[in-house]
Amino acid sequence: MKILVCIKQVPDSNKVEVDPVTGVLKRNGAASKMNPYDLYAIETALWMKEKAGGSVDVISMGPPQAMQVIKEAFSMGADRGTLLSDRRFGGADVLATSYTLAQGIKAMGEYDLILCGKQTTDGDTAQVGPEISEWLDLPSVSNVVRIRKLEEDGITVDMDLPDEVEVAKVKFPCLLAVEKDIFQPRLPSYVKKSETKDREIQVLTLDDMKDKDEMNYGLNGSPTQVQKIFPPETNDKKEVWDESGEVLAKKLFNKIEELKFV
Amino acid sequence: EYMEDVKKNEINKDEWKGIAVYADHVDGTIHPVTFELIGKAKEMSAVTGQEVYVLFMGKDIREKSEELLHYGADKVFVYDKEELARFKIEPYTAVFEAFIKKVKPSSILVGATTVGRQLAPRVAARMKTGLTADCTILEMNENTDLSQIRPAFGGNIMAHIKTPNHRPQIATVRYKIMNAPVRSESKSGEIVVCDIKKEKLSCYVDVIDILPKEKETFIENSDVLVVAGRGVKKEEDLRLLRELAELLGGQVACTRPMVESGWLDAKYQVGLSGRTVRPKLIITCGVSGAIQFVAGMDHSDTIFAINNDPKAPIFKSAHYCLIGDLYEILPKLIARIKEKEGVEAWDIRK
Ligand SMILES: Cc1cc2nc3c(=O)[nH]c(=O)nc-3n(C[C@H](O)[C@H](O)[C@H](O)COP(=O)(O)OP(=O)(O)OC[C@H]3O[C@@H](n4cnc5c(N)ncnc54)[C@H](O)[C@@H]3O)c2cc1C
Ligand SMILES: Cc1cc2nc3c(=O)[nH]c(=O)nc-3n(C[C@H](O)[C@H](O)[C@H](O)COP(=O)(O)OP(=O)(O)OC[C@H]3O[C@@H](n4cnc5c(N)ncnc54)[C@H](O)[C@@H]3O)c2cc1C
Structure with a gap:
């Protein structure tokens, strides 16, 4: 079974600030890490490989430093890694990101199964997985909380819905976006890390893609435009009560009563 | 810097009119986020004087679609088909595509439910257009551009996003972000029953079973x-x-x-x-x-x-x-x- 996992490098902390003058994101330093939700996708892939054999590849789109997350995937047990990196990919929204990833996947070969995380901790849209599946014309299921059965021709999974769980069989090839906690991700292994430290990472640029039209990538290929970023509003209509417990309880009661909750 | 001379494809915004809301439901029971979004769409449509549409797809839903007329939609487009009984990504996307091509709405609002979060991106990619996730503030501009404001980085920052050169512009909104409108006793608007060819509704996902989760109050x-x-x-x-x-x-x-x-x-x-x-x-x-x-x-x-x-x-x-x-x-x-x-x-x- 050939499995591909999509992984993204994200800032280590999401305590970002906006420069009040320029309105530009201040990313505190360059510290970054693997998107935590993608660890669950990698673990799912490794679990399947242990059950059914085959290989686990990873793909990431990002600047050269994103090699770091591919190396981390190697030290968990992934076999091969590809980085899509090109200045012309910069500034991509979900449409352009998923298109670039789909083009990269086509350039890499055929996969039975593509796995994505639930969402990222930076852009936080949870849209990339379903959009990749559209570009590749694959069936997809999101919110996968459990794998029930792996067969020659497909996979049976549980999709988590608010009031029920839907058990569905999806034919290969397909794409799944897995929930957090589907499996407990293993820690990177020191042995694997040293074994794989010289393992080559394939780097693909726009010139390696089948579609070489620059207008379909990066900022050019992004229909959404970020006009402005700003810190969330804090509330200024407020009352501060700094009194004894007795008085606070009384004031709280009066207010709740006024609002008709008692 | 290559980013500075971005060429943009020109679209004719006049060809795209109105705000459409996707009716989220399970077995015909409409998710309340749908009413919130119809309310929001009504409010925004006042700016452009355009109509509010609802897209409702499923099985045996013709009667249930009447309920949507109590919230002020101008037209409810109903696709009632055996194959649409349960949400399945491929046929649902196909219907959505057919609806967009038929009605050409300028904006589309989708509830960020389990279904909406899978369906909206699939539709956006098919239409090669932009999708803004989990918007908390939406405002309509006179030129029909939708101002979409959403949190990112876990709510640490807000982003103001536009989709100025593509139509439709699509946004998802979580439940309980917009205000719930008051249900009016009287109905307004009309139901438009639509058809789609059976072969468009094939799919590679088979629903095998539906297991109830313990009933609980969320x-x-x-x-x-x-x-x-x-x-x-x-x-x-x-x-x-x-x-x-x-x-x-x-x-x-x-x-x-x-x-x-x-x-x-x-x-x-x-x-x-x-x-x-x-x-x-x-x-x-x-x-x-x-x-x-x-x-x-x-x-x-x-x-x-x-x-x-x-x-x-x-x-x-x-x-x-x-x-x-x-x-x-x-x-x-x-x-x-x-x-x-x-x-x-x-x-x-x-
Ligand atoms: C403040 C802010 C707001 C934004 N809002 C929007 C918006 O509303 N709409 C929009 O179109 N774009 C938006 N973007 C841009 C968007 O974040 C990027 O396009 C990003 O590349 C992909 O989206 P995501 O981080 O939300 O990924 P998600 O869709 O949350 O990621 C889901 C999964 O897809 C895979 N994946 C995602 N990115 C990559 C990658 N680069 N390489 C490999 N696998 C990947 C991973 O498996 C991941 O778990 C925003 C960006 C910022 C900074
Ligand atoms: C990626 C990520 C996601 C996260 N997601 C969530 C999330 O979804 N939800 C969430 O809650 N957290 C989340 N967290 C954790 C979050 O950062 C905080 O650590 C957490 O919210 C703190 O919980 P707390 O307020 O209960 O505890 P603390 O921060 O320890 O606060 C306890 C407070 O109680 C006050 N206090 C103590 N004794 C009394 C008393 N007798 N009377 C009155 N006040 C008293 C103290 O002054 C203090 O302010 C997340 C963190 C990360 C990194």
């Missing part, structure tokens, strides 16, 4: 929440909060450390990695107000925060900041409520 559906944070020192002290919640007809919710310590189940967690709630009344008890927590509750109508640290960040979001000890305030508050309701004062030693 904290999202509670009008009143009493939230436990780490200021609650012992597990047994949660009963104070439970009692207050019960008296107010609400539920107890909590911060992440409460879940991590095993005191409460993850389904009661509010926040970025928990649930987004928008109750009418929320009382946080011993919650510091980390941004990941606040992101899940700062749209609540009235926020009371009890914390003994005057510098606690929760006071930035609260409407009423009670600087004090929850162990002093809660028993006294509970006693007062009981007194009013004619119940004997609760004895803390019980």
